[in-house]
Amino acid sequence: MSTIEKNMSLTGDVPKNINALQKIGTAFGMLGLFIIVLAGFNVSMPHKEVWLTIALTALGGGIVLFAHGSYKNKLAGIKNDGVWFKSISSRGYLAWIAGIALTGFYIVLYFFAELLGLGIDGAANTGVIALFDPLSRVLSGNAASQWFVYGTLYTVAILAFGVKFIRKYKGNRYEQLRTLSVMFFQTAFAFIIPELMARLNSDDFSLPYNDLKNMWPLNYYAFDQWRIDQFINAETIGLVFLLFGILSIFVVSPILTYKYGKRWYCSWVCGCGGLAETAGDSFRQLSDKSMSAWKIERWVVHSVLVFSVVTTTAVIATYLGYDATKYWLTKDVFLIGVAVFLGVLFAVIWYFKKEELAKDARYGAIGYLVIILGLIATHYFSGNELFLFEAGKLRSFYGFLIGSVFSGVIGTGFYPIFGSRVWCRMGCPMAAILGMQQRLFSKFRITTNGGQCISCGNCSTYCEMGIDVRAYAQKGENIVRSSCVGCGVCSAVCPRGVLKLENASMNGRIDSNQILLGNDVDLMDLVNKK
Amino acid sequence: MEHIVIIGNGISGVTAARHIRKLSDKKITIISSETEHFFSRTALMYVYMGHMKYEHTKPYEDYFWKKNRIELKQGFVKTVVPNQKELHFSDGDKMHYDKLIIAAGSKPNKFGWPGQDLQGVQGLYSKQDLDSLEIFAPSNKVCRRAVIVGGGLIGIELAEMLCTRNIPVTFLVREEHFWNGVLPEGESKMLSRHIKNHHIDLRLGANLKEILSDENGKVRAVVIQETGEEIACDLVGLTAGVSPNIDFLKESGIDLGRGIKVNRFLETSVDAIYAIGDCAEQLEPIGNRRPIEAVWYTGRMMGETVAQTICENRLEYKPGHWFNSAKFFDIEYQTYGWVFANKKEYEEHFHWKHDDDTKCITVAFHKESQLFLGINTFGLRMKHEVFDRWLSEKRDINYVMGNLSEANFDPEFYKRFEGQVLRAFTNKISLEYKKQQ
Numbered sequence: 018m019s020t021i022e023k024n025m026s027l028t029g030d031v032p033k034n035i036n037a038l039q040k041i042g043t044a045f046g047m048l049g050l051f052i053i054v055l056a057g058f059n060v061s062m063p064h065k066e067v068w069l070t071i072a073l074t075a076l077g078g079g080i081v082l083f084a085h086g087s088y089k090n091k092l093a094g095i096k097n098d099g100v101w102f103k104s105i106s107s108r109g110y111l112a113w114i115a116g117i118a119l120t121g122f123y124i125v126l127y128f129f130a131e132l133l134g135l136g137i138d139g140a141a142n143t144g145v146i147a148l149f150d151p152l153s154r155v156l157s158g159n160a161a162s163q164w165f166v167y168g169t170l171y172t173v174a175i176l177a178f179g180v181k182f183i184r185k186y187k188g189n190r191y192e193q194l195r196t197l198s199v200m201f202f203q204t205a206f207a208f209i210i211p212e213l214m215a216r217l218n219s220d221d222f223s224l225p226y227n228d229l230k231n232m233w234p235l236n237y238y239a240f241d242q243w244r245i246d247q248f249i250n251a252e253t254i255g256l257v258f259l260l261f262g263i264l265s266i267f268v269v270s271p272i273l274t275y276k277y278g279k280r281w282y283c284s285w286v287c288g289c290g291g292l293a294e295t296a297g298d299s300f301r302q303l304s305d306k307s308m309s310a311w312k313i314e315r316w317v318v319h320s321v322l323v324f325s326v327v328t329t330t331a332v333i334a335t336y337l338g339y340d341a342t343k344y345w346l347t348k349d350v351f352l353i354g355v356a357v358f359l360g361v362l363f364a365v366i367w368y369f370k371k372e373e374l375a376k377d378a379r380y381g382a383i384g385y386l387v388i389i390l391g392l393i394a395t396h397y398f399s400g401n402e403l404f405l406f407e408a409g410k411l412r413s414f415y416g417f418l419i420g421s422v423f424s425g426v427i428g429t430g431f432y433p434i435f436g437s438r439v440w441c442r443m444g445c446p447m448a449a450i451l452g453m454q455q456r457l458f459s460k461f462r463i464t465t466n467g468g469q470c471i472s473c474g475n476c477s478t479y480c481e482m483g484i485d486v487r488a489y490a491q492k493g494e495n496i497v498r499s500s501c502v503g504c505g506v507c508s509a510v511c512p513r514g515v516l517k518l519e520n521a522s523m524n525g526r527i528d529s530n531q532i533l534l535g536n537d538v539d540l541m542d543l544v545n546k547k
Numbered sequence: 548m549e550h551i552v553i554i555g556n557g558i559s560g561v562t563a564a565r566h567i568r569k570l571s572d573k574k575i576t577i578i579s580s581e582t583e584h585f586f587s588r589t590a591l592m593y594v595y596m597g598h599m600k601y602e603h604t605k606p607y608e609d610y611f612w613k614k615n616r617i618e619l620k621q622g623f624v625k626t627v628v629p630n631q632k633e634l635h636f637s638d639g640d641k642m643h644y645d646k647l648i649i650a651a652g653s654k655p656n657k658f659g660w661p662g663q664d665l666q667g668v669q670g671l672y673s674k675q676d677l678d679s680l681e682i683f684a685p686s687n688k689v690c691r692r693a694v695i696v697g698g699g700l701i702g703i704e705l706a707e708m709l710c711t712r713n714i715p716v717t718f719l720v721r722e723e724h725f726w727n728g729v730l731p732e733g734e735s736k737m738l739s740r741h742i743k744n745h746h747i748d749l750r751l752g753a754n755l756k757e758i759l760s761d762e763n764g765k766v767r768a769v770v771i772q773e774t775g776e777e778i779a780c781d782l783v784g785l786t787a788g789v790s791p792n793i794d795f796l797k798e799s800g801i802d803l804g805r806g807i808k809v810n811r812f813l814e815t816s817v818d819a820i821y822a823i824g825d826c827a828e829q830l831e832p833i834g835n836r837r838p839i840e841a842v843w844y845t846g847r848m849m850g851e852t853v854a855q856t857i858c859e860n861r862l863e864y865k866p867g868h869w870f871n872s873a874k875f876f877d878i879e880y881q882t883y884g885w886v887f888a889n890k891k892e893y894e895e896h897f898h899w900k901h902d903d904d905t906k907c908i909t910v911a912f913h914k915e916s917q918l919f920l921g922i923n924t925f926g927l928r929m930k931h932e933v934f935d936r937w938l939s940e941k942r943d944i945n946y947v948m949g950n951l952s953e954a955n956f957d958p959e960f961y962k963r964f965e966g967q968v969l970r971a972f973t974n975k976i977s978l979e980y981k982k983q984q
Contacts, residue, residue: 034713092744092745092876092877093877093905094876094877095598095877097596097597097598098596098597098598098711099596099597099711100597100598101597101598101599101600102597103597189958190958190960190961190962191958191959191960191961194960307608308608466928466930466931466932466956467870467930467931467932467935468844468847468870468931469844469870469872469881469931471587471589471590471843471872472558472587472589472590472606473587473589473590473593473599473604474587474590474593474599474603474604474605474606475590475593475598475599477603478598478599478603487606488606491606505958505959508958509958510598512874512879513872513873513874513879513881514872514879514881514928514929514956517928517956517957517958517959518958518959519959
């Protein structure tokens, strides 16, 4: 995504006050973009490696230079001056242009890669993709694909805007460390390591492209047959990867989420989150904070999770056999296993946390469980037909609707209109799982500082997840919300030092008492009694 | 059904209304001449700075009021007629009440300066002030220089606001250092330096003599008392404190002083009329508190208290330990308990300042008993709950300094300074001990 919304005064002063460094930065960024666009028109570029280096350096360097111009003379502090006056960050004209350009880019990327110059059926790449061939050959030894182009630009965006973010939050070590972390995970785990791993592949050995941190169900193809086959065929190393993938879902993630909340993933590790926090930072204030948005969010994100569970179950079931003598994991064992697992999970939540679930959450949970178990039962009694639909079709539908349209086109393309975390908030099934755990079984919370809240609303305004933080803070109530990704910006922008992200005992974590201090104690007793 | 009418939709009035609704089914009406809905006054500055839009300053969505059956009336109350239990509005409208809560807030102080009512001379208190600022100081083309008169919390906020639009600011502060009628010298001096770092033309020990007009009745310049210097400007911000907004009550027969006189039950001299928030003046002093406290938090507490009284549980207003907070450009300030700028005769201070000149604390304690009295912190966040507890438990200064890390509320991974603070404190103690020897 990085390519489009470069350098349109995202920071610091009111737009007309762009200083010389910012202008030079803009020029560099546009130069980089221009080279890439020229390549798209198949302008002949001998020494592609030189041109690519110039393009990427100009692009990244331009952003960094712009940030330098914005912040070099500023003292440590909050840098949100003019955010709602600037066209780009307040849904103005520039925002619409950027949004449309990004959306267009995503549509081409996902559905018309040949327009970018992807060589079809073994033909050599042309255009933009050919421009990236030299870098791809250095890393993986192969020619580039549209995904390599995307991955490279994505990484450049996270790195360059990451530098900008770090400078913007000068003096805030939480923000800086978190940003270094997403920069590292994107560059190493999502980009360089998998590309280098591809070098191991030969005629008789092949591993699928494997971003270790990209877990199911965010990685919805994690358990597709071709991947599993490749892992199994790659023997030890493949099995280690497969096992790591499964362990990270069922062991690593629950432990980390218990200790630190879902932020360990969403704002420290995840690539989608990484882009939202860096390139998307200028759009965080655009998220919808209304009660109705919250209601929609809860239904949509959990529906996607159910969709994802059903699809994955269906896909895995298709390639499992019926004969237990050939392989212990048969279709029957698997399906019954899934049903039992979900049933037990549901029972545990119901038993321990029932009183913490709102009425609609209870109905939703029961409804979804019934649907999933019903589908499994239908399959069981009806024979071959899986889940009313054919699994392959279900899977491609999911890939199209959720994987491409929701997470890419809407999730990122619409950054300048809906804010930077629409996908994370409304669509990510991984966020739904982590969120459920964060709400019910985690030590993480945002604590409020006694009675110091002045209801100013900075926290709510800058919450990228659309949480009305102020509604809690002004009541002196801890913020324990499944959607909170722990970015820490509410705490940073609070002018009264009211909010703090903390991991502490689960006892009294969800405190709905009004504990505004400063009042006489008897009065507080009365208020709390209601 | 009993009709409770509240004049003023600020934090005090709205808190009262919310709590009355929680406790009862009474009919509630909130009157405001300022805005249709409740907004956070403290956030007005962020609207001008472009951090937020006006909508963001509303703590409750617009449907909240109807859902909670709180009626909103826009209008300006001209007079209160207690013996008829009636309000008369400026547009001729009338309204009956059974009980009346006055939460009309404050207005900026004007000390009779020549030219104080010119165009382009204003305070920063209401939504209307914000709108007026957009007229007189939308940019540095329209407003080539602004002069702010009065070195308090609102003055420095106004300075910060104007800075974000690159409007040059001259800041006239009567005191020798910024806000040192309230803050001890070390803190005050640090803030003065911080203000200058933001390129503010800070004039300490400077008073306003007069404001000069151009031919259209708009401000042209100000004259400084001490030097006679004339400073050309397009905006004058009067931020020398606020006083209760009670002019409309003069004929009502309610006992007035600087504010509306109330007893500890927030009752005025007239039956069924209460006053809360900025406009209330306590008849009996409460601890070290001033009789009028124009502070967000005290307004909220009074709102909670009066709601109990209205709902048949007559309750005394008993604010707990004093606390407050503010932000001076980039430096956050919190205070718990009492630290006086001019030390009381029993009071001893310990001051620590970080080398980077943006963080410091001052702790006040009792000379003889070593009792911890209060703390000011700058650039460091502290836990309200912990200091509130220590004050109630009457901890001594050594305990507080030794356990300071328990009170830390800075974000994770921030550098901690308790060790440095404690070392500085111990050094000071041992030095004084040696002196005594």
